[in-house]
Amino acid sequence: MLANKSSLKRRLQIVELVRKRGEVSVEELSQAFDVSSVTIRTDLTYLEEQRYLVRSFGKACYLAQRSGNNVVIPEVDGAARKAWETAIARFAAEAVDDHQSLMLGAGDIVHKILPFLSDRANLALLLQDIGMAQTAQRFVHCELLLTGGQLEQGATTLTGPDAEASVTRRSIDLCILEASGLDRDGNLLCADPAVARVSEAARRAAARTIVVAYQPQLGEHDGEVFGNVSDIDALLLDDGIDPETMELMQSKGLQFHRRESGILEFRKSTA
Structure with a gap:
């Protein structure tokens, strides 16, 4: 605790x-x-x-900071980051039960969740990123749907009013979204404004929302807001956060749980 x-x-x-x-x-x-x-x-x-x-x-x-920011852990290489992201994804997958309607947003960590769902039965899976569809077909036995919407040249993520409306119309038991950062009010940020609007629609439509992130930087204007930590059910991070971020989570009423492999989980209080 x-x-x-x-x-x-x-x-x-x-x-x-x-x-x-x-x-x-x-x-x-x-x-x-x-x-x-x-x-x-x-x-x-x-x-x-x-x-x-x-x-x-x-x-x-x-422990010396990285130059240019307030993170107090050493820089990690690409392989270490992938290991952290995979660990976060594994714990996020534990929240998915059989027979659920599940929405997965865009992002590398979210994509890594799919192989961990191989033993789930009768999922209805809604994807925003068409690049995840092949992975889903390989690992998950499910009804597979895409949000629809616009696809910018060279991108794999579906966005725009049609994608937002598609999410809003659906009954979603759980959505798992990825954040690129936090602001000092606890707002969850996404670097792409169009992706953020779909994420916000999914968060509002879903009965439960989990957000995953790798070392989200506590900044002011580093992305588009799609929700607040007080609006979600759980936030899963690696342990590369600063004391100010830890204090912010407590001020928002989230309970702290340290998972295996150094993963931090902040849950909405059930009291």
């Missing part, structure tokens, strides 16, 4: 202090926050697992 608010606030302050000073000892942190060294070590273990800092000989050391 996510730490309580006082613990989360302290941990965010620890990251900021270590960032400013480069490294800080356990004893110094214990005195600065007026808590025991055991509590500080627990905090540091959590923050190291989240890749916000590293521990070395009784000290917390800042």
Whole structure:
């Protein structure tokens, strides 16, 4: 479970202090926050697992940021990114049950979900990306439909008013969409405005919505809004997010669950 608010606030302050000073000892942190060294070590273990800092000989050391942004984890290569995306896709597929009407939006992570649906029975699958159709036919036993709509030259994603209307008319048990970023109000962003409009229509039409993303950057104007984290049922990410993003999720009432392979799941509270 996510730490309580006082613990989360302290941990965010620890990251900021270590960032400013480069490294800080356990004893110094214990005195600065007026808590025991055991509590500080627990905090540091959590923050190291989240890749916000590293521990070395009784000290917390800042994990250098990438130049040009606020992400506090090392740059990963293409193979590592694909592994993260596949892990996210695997956990997203767990939410799909037999006999469901499922809409899959556009995106690399969403595409990777399809092989994990090979053992599902009697799915009604609606796709926005015609590039996914061949994968779906190979792996999934289902009724397969496309949204229809416009297809720009060189693209595989269907967009436009016809695609939006097609989604709106359907009964969708679950839709899984992909975000490219978040803004500071918790809005989910898509880099392509036309894709974002179809995603918004799908989110509104579906009984449940799950959003997947790889290291979504917390920015202001990096895409078109298709929903808010408070509007969806779950958000699945890799662990390359900064403390501010973690705090944002809590402020929106989402519960935190760490899955295997370092995948982070934020769920709508059922309380």
